Amino acid sequence: MVKEELNFAKSDDFNLTMLPGKFAKAMRTCKIWQLFRFMVINVKMLIVVSKSH
């Protein structure tokens, strides 16, 4: 049984989408990876902000 896939069976709508697996979920709370993403997102947001003014 793959726990992450159980929700596919809960509704027709759910069945037609994509669900994150164990790895994708773990990366969301992996502090080192998220620190890196924090920097990347900040840079991207700052570019969007500077392009908007």
Added chain:
Amino acid sequence: MAKLVIMGGGVAGHTTATFAKKWLGNGHEVVVVTPNSQWNWIPSNIWVGVGQMEKSEVTFPLAPVYEKAGIVYKQALATTIHPEGREGDDTPFIVIKSTEEGANGETEELTYDYLVNATGPKLNFDATPGLGNGQGQMGDKTVSVCTAEHAVHANEELTKVFEKAKAGERQKILVGTGHGTCTCQGAAFEYIFNIEHEAKKAGVRDMLDIKWISNEAFLGDFGMGGLHMKVGGYTVSSKIFAESLYAERDVEWIIGAHTSKVEEGKIEYELLDGTMHEEEFDFAMLIPPFSGVGFKAYAKDGADITDKLFMPNGFMIVDAKYDAGAYENWKASDWPETYQNPSFGNIFAAGIAFAPPHLISKPMTSPNGTAINPTPPRTGMPAGIIGKAVAHSVCDMIKKGDDVELHKASMAEMGAACVASAGKGVLNGTAAAMTVYPVVPDFEKYPGTGRDTKYTFGEIGLAGHWIKHILHHMFIWKAKLKPGWTLIPE
């Protein structure tokens, strides 16, 4: 000495007032008319609505801030605009009605040289029978998180639902839009995932059926016709991103829905295919539709000239192309750039108060003729940027004369950052962080998606959550005009 009057001290009005005062100095007068004595950082109301923040953490008293800045503060509601002045005196003025304790209801005429309308939305609860109380306020069957007071009440009701769930009573939670023409889906989106997160923390998730209802034609439309982002080497629609998030958290959805009636524990809704349905709930947070606040404007001779300043929906007419016609003809250039009223060059609108030329999402109507489509969002970042551009223009007009080139801030050349965060803990929350550039798609410049996919992205994780925390503190710091406030971008 020129006098700039700003109606509304929210995100846009506060930005206009504080920058205008900084740039104009003491030689000119800046006046803010706004009814609440407390400033509210509205995005964090979500956390108040799930009991993770106190009202006092998202609000602060305005008077000391304006006193420090040298801004004249009138705690009042603006009611009418007289842009031509009166017989025998051309000085334009507005009428304001005090909301201050001790002077409540007293009226005053306030003259101006330049006027900025930044009054945001009227929360039009009464547009849906049962959603309002029939007197312009929220009714007693659902809750809202649109104001800090609403959010406090929402949390009280949510706590009762969690307690019943703990006692073994299954509970139905419904979150979304309370009308077919609502905007602000992002706020409801953030709220539903905060409820889901808190329910897990409280150990009651298994006892809750959590459902989303919205007027979007597809999940992830957000009133912007959706967006495309790069994920894992693909460029994908926000529909896939949003559906995945809902399915993962076991949140069912009803979309393309116009909530037509609210009763005790039940709503009626119409779908885009014209069919009517009912949905029961124990707790419902439904965002009301927005309209303009409903000003009246009068000519010198007392004739009603409201239609020169406002569209029928109450939002202010600015330099937009309002006759663009059918969806196929819509262009990015239809969107306003300077926010100046075409009839009166000394009047501007900023933030939600300006009338958009048309929707951003594709217009949709049910076979019964009911419009079921989101109206365009004007979120915090655009509201702030527009407020600053308007301040710039007015300051230039005051200093260099009325024929200066005005500053521009089109939503078709501006991005927006949005972080929908679930949970408040620094290590256990997650957030969907999204940026979109530009807000209004420009299919001539970016054929295909209408947007620059280098800067339009979304991802879920702790990083976005940290950003949300930082934004909360940064924007309150900025609004309080603490040291370095001008360095913090809108």
